[in-house]
Amino acid sequence: MSLLVVGTDGPVAQALGSAAPLSGVDEAVRAMQEQRPDAVAVVALPASAGPIGALAPAAFAELAAGTVTLAVMIAQQAALLAQPVRIVLICPADGVLPDHLDGARSVVASGLTMLTEVAADLPTLTINTIAVADDIPAAEVAALARHILSGVTPSLNGATIRLDGGRDAVLAAETRAEGD
Amino acid sequence: MTRRVLVTGGSSGIGAAICRRFAADGWTVAVAGRSPERTQTVADELGGLAVLGDAADANHDPVAAALDGLGGLDCVILNAGVIADADLPATTATDWQQLLEINVLAVHRHALAAHAALAATHGSLLLTSSDAGVWGESGIAGYSITKRMVLALMRCLAAEWGPDGIRVNALCPGDTAPGMVTTTHGRREPGSTDGWLPPPLGETVHAADIAGAAAFLAGDDAARITGVGLLIDAGMRASSTGWQTAPQVAR
Numbered sequence: 001m002s003l004l005v006v007g008t009d010g011p012v013a014q015a016l017g018s019a020a021p022l023s024g025v026d027e028a029v030r031a032m033q034e035q036r037p038d039a040v041a042v043v044a045l046p047a048s049a050g051p052i053g054a055l056a057p058a059a060f061a062e063l064a065a066g067t068v069t070l071a072v073m074i075a076q077q078a079a080l081l082a083q084p085v086r087i088v089l090i091c092p093a094d095g096v097l098p099d100h101l102d103g104a105r106s107v108v109a110s111g112l113t114m115l116t117e118v119a120a121d122l123p124t125l126t127i128n129t130i131a132v133a134d135d136i137p138a139a140e141v142a143a144l145a146r147h148i149l150s151g152v153t154p155s156l157n158g159a160t161i162r163l164d165g166g167r168d169a170v171l172a173a174e175t176r177a178e179g180d
Numbered sequence: 181m182t183r184r185v186l187v188t189g190g191s192s193g194i195g196a197a198i199c200r201r202f203a204a205d206g207w208t209v210a211v212a213g214r215s216p217e218r219t220q221t222v223a224d225e226l227g228g229l230a231v232l233g234d235a236a237d238a239n240h241d242p243v244a245a246a247l248d249g250l251g252g253l254d255c256v257i258l259n260a261g262v263i264a265d266a267d268l269p270a271t272t273a274t275d276w277q278q279l280l281e282i283n284v285l286a287v288h289r290h291a292l293a294a295h296a297a298l299a300a301t302h303g304s305l306l307l308t309s310s311d312a313g314v315w316g317e318s319g320i321a322g323y324s325i326t327k328r329m330v331l332a333l334m335r336c337l338a339a340e341w342g343p344d345g346i347r348v349n350a351l352c353p354g355d356t357a358p359g360m361v362t363t364t365h366g367r368r369e370p371g372s373t374d375g376w377l378p379p380p381l382g383e384t385v386h387a388a389d390i391a392g393a394a395a396f397l398a399g400d401d402a403a404r405i406t407g408v409g410l411l412i413d414a415g416m417r418a419s420s421t422g423w424q425t426a427p428q429v430a431r
Contacts, residue, residue, distance in 0.1 A: 052333060053340040057289040064280060072276055079269040103336030110332035111325045118321040119268050
């Protein structure tokens with residue numbers, strides 16, 4: 001497997017074997033064209049920027065550029081390589097169930113889940129999102145990413161996998177209990 | 181007291197239908213659009229305020245202009261948007277930047293600008309998403325991504341601004357005539373619904389249907405509704421194969 005890791009630096013990228021992943025869109029796209037990897041991990045795990053209603057527009061634009069724009073352009077380039085490419089996007093768990101206290105990341109992560117859905121039917125791509133809670137060990141995230149990228153479970157194509165230890169399931173249960 | 185609404189993207193399609201519906205319901209309407217001629221025509225027709233500018237321009241502040249002209253706002257409807265008729269491989273960097281800027285970043289910018297005015301009136305914010313934001317369409321990949329982001333933005337703002345008395349909801353139109361699908365250059369012949377998949381209800385969604393949903397969500401009957409993305413799609417997203425059993429589409 002020829003793996004390219006791009007996006008946010010940190011424990012998850014390091015667990016995937018990249019100490020300093022490419023984070024700029026232009027340089028990451030160039031790396032796609034030059035290296036022609038058959039597996040790509042886009043790590044979109046920035047620090048929380050807090051509620052979206054309190055975030056300056058310029059800061060939101062910067063956050064979007066470093067996460068969803070990077071992922072869209074990488075997936076687009078992967079589709080243009082005309083070879084089989086497996087992609088995994090790694091984003092905050094808030095992309096599945098928004099958390100207004102972490103609203104800025106919730107919004108960009110939601111875009112990644114939709115990117116997975118609309119790219120999944122492209123003939124040369126398989127793509128998944130791992131929506132991960134902040135307290136999940138990086139090694140566990142990397143292990144799941146490597147499993148997906150190994151291609152042994154191709155029917156997972158298009159799925160977003162919540163890796164949160166059941167946190168959101170518990171929240172849903174609490175909501176139901178309180179509603180009753 | 182007459183209620184006041186700002187509608188961005190109000191000069192054509194769904195936005196114009198919303199302006200007309202709110203005016204008919206007695207609201208004073210600020211019509212925001214980038215085409216001076218179309219925007220002024222709709223505003224003049226409704227006795228409203230024309231707010232000229234392009235949502236892609238970061239210096240354009242339709243909220244401030246509407247507040248200047250109307251003295252306050254009870255509802256803001258951020259409806260301006262663009263589409264790129266392209267699957268992911270055909271989506272250029274320029275396409276994506278325009279989609280992100282107008283469909284998401286401008287919506288965020290204008291929502292923040294409206295916060296104080298809506299808190300003052302315990303008003304309502306409506307964002308136009310899409311059925312494609314609920315259930316993506318690979319043929320309009322970038323558009324689907326941005327409209328999913330609008331839904332997440334809506335939900336976060338609903339929770340965040342609820343304590344300020346502001347309700348935040350989203351409209352999720354299906355293919356609508358007249359609307360983006362029939363008015364975007366190069367996407368269809370103007371006004372044509374040829375090739376549309378028939379929804380389970382058989383009839384194509386009309387812009388007036390979207391306007392009716394907007395009027396409901398902005399009104400007193402929806403006083404306890406916030407954080408909702410309302411599909412208005414004649415059932416198209418109710419089932420992955422619903423269109424196969426639909427009666428002959430009526431146009």
